[in-house]
Every structure is written in structure tokens, then in C-alpha cells.
Amino acid sequence: GAGVSQSPSNKVTEKGKDVELRCDPISGHTALYWYRQSLGQGLEFLIYFQGNSAPDKSGLPSDRFSAERTGGSVSTLTIQRTQQEDSAVYLCASRAGTGNQPQHFGDGTRLSIL
Amino acid sequence: GNSVTQMEGPVTLSEEAFLTINCTYTATGYPSLFWYVQYPGEGLQLLLKATKADDKGSNKGFEATYRKETTSFHLEKGSVQVSDSAVYFCALSFQKLVFGTGTRLLVSP
Numbered sequence: 001g002a003g004v005s006q007s008p009s010n011k012v013t014e015k016g017k018d019v020e021l022r023c024d025p026i027s028g029h030t031a032l033y034w035y036r037q038s039l040g041q042g043l044e045f046l047i048y049f050q051g052n053s054a055p056d057k058s059g060l061p062s063d064r065f066s067a068e069r070t071g072g073s074v075s076t077l078t079i080q081r082t083q084q085e086d087s088a089v090y091l092c093a094s095r096a097g098t099g100n101q102p103q104h105f106g107d108g109t110r111l112s113i114l
Numbered sequence: 115g116n117s118v119t120q121m122e123g124p125v126t127l128s129e130e131a132f133l134t135i136n137c138t139y140t141a142t143g144y145p146s147l148f149w150y151v152q153y154p155g156e157g158l159q160l161l162l163k164a165t166k167a168d169d170k171g172s173n174k175g176f177e178a179t180y181r182k183e184t185t186s187f188h189l190e191k192g193s194v195q196v197s198d199s200a201v202y203f204c205a206l207s208f209q210k211l212v213f214g215t216g217t218r219l220l221v222s223p
Contacts, residue, residue: 031209033210033211035211042213042214042215042216043203043211043213043216045210045211045212048209048210050209056209056210059210091157091158093158093211099146099207099208099209100146100165100207102148102160102163103160103207103211104160105150105157105158105159106157107156107157108157
């Protein structure tokens with residue numbers, strides 16, 4: 001079936017605006033993750049959803065960042081009042097089964113804050 | 115906390131050379147270990163994995179063995195190709211992935 005799908009692939013916005021990034025995981029995958037890839041910080045974990053459990057938000061860098069996962073499928077990552085340091089590639093991954101199964105990544109959304 | 119250390123790049127090799135990219139980890143417990151690869155302009159792809167000590171992951175001629183004693187998961191390939199040029203990330207996971215900084219491999223003809 002289809003892999004992890006992310007949209008948009010590129011987003012350019014002005015500082016201070018809000019942005020929403022979307023992730024469509026692989027069908028049937030119960031776990032969904034958001035990561036951020038930037039030059040200065042490498043690959044960083046942001047947030048993790050597993051089934052109906054409360055999400056692990058321990059990687060969110062500030063309260064401007066939030067995420068939802070509706071109906072156990074599609075997820076939206078929202079960044080409010082964007083700052084230039086938010087510029088990065090935002091990656092979504094999904095996983096079946098337990099933590100020793102591999103995560104499968106989407107192609108990411110490249111976010112540029114002017 | 116949990117962390118992954120991998121060798122600085124870039125690693126520059128000629129085609130058909132032997133490749134080793136070192137990776138060591140620090141973790142409380144026994145995580146699953148992964149190598150991901152990112153080709154130019156593309157997303158992260160799983161290369162191989164190992165879930166317990168002494169497991170050997172292999173794919174596309176690449177291999178890595180989960181060494182509990184040395185907390186290592188070094189990536190090896192006997193004969194690299196130009197098409198292997200990419201950035202390689204070592205990672206550990208209990209639930210979420212913790213990545214190393216990545217190692218860029220450049221293979222010249």
C-alpha cells in the first residue's frame with residue numbers, strides 16, 4: 001500500500017504566522033511520530049501518538065507547537081506565531097506493532113520562515 | 115539519557131572500497147537498533163535493523179551486528195558503489211527514535 005504521506009512538501013511563510021502540517025500514516029499503523037530535521041540540531045523527536053493513549057509530547061520545543069491525531073489516523077502539527085528558528089524539515093513516521101518495529105518516514109515538509 | 119554517537123563525516127571512498135561507519139550508543143536497557151539512509155533530495159529510508167544482542171541486520175550488501183558488550187552497531191559494506199553516496203543515520207529505539215548526527219558517505223568512480 002501507500003507509504004506515509006505528508007503535505008505540503010514545501011511551505012514558506014512570514015514570521016508570526018501560524019502553520020499546519022499534515023501527515024497521513026500507513027494504513028493500520030497504530031503509532032505516529034513527528035520529528036524535526038535541521039542543520040544545527042540534527043534529527044529531533046517532537047511528539048508520539050500510540051493508539052488511544054495520551055501522546056508523548058516531551059520533545060515539543062515550546063508551547064507554540066501542538067499536534068493532534070484524529071480518529072487514530074491523520075495527524076496535524078501546528079506551529080503558532082512562527083519564528084525563524086522554526087525553519088526545518090518536519091518529518092512524520094508511522095509504525096506498526098511494538099517499539100522494536102521500524103518506523104517508516106514520509107518525505108517531510110520543508111518549512112521556511114521569512 | 116539515551117544517546118547515539120557516530121563518526122564524523124564526510125567519509126570519502128573510491129568505488130569497490132570497504133566501508134565502516136562506527137556507531138556506539140548509551141542506553142538504559144536494551145533498545146532496538148537501526149540504520150537509516152537519506153539519499154540526496156529524498157526522505158529517510160530504513161536500511162537495516164537489529165532487535166537484540168548478537169543479531170545481525172543486513173540489506174543491500176550492508177551489515178551491522180548488535181554488540182551489547184561494546185554497545186556498538188557499526189555499519190559495514192564490502193564493496194561500495196557510487197550509488198551508495200548518501201547520509202547514514204544510526205538510531206536506537208525503545209518507543210521513539212534517538213538518532214546520531216549522521217555520516218555523509220561520498221563514493222567516487
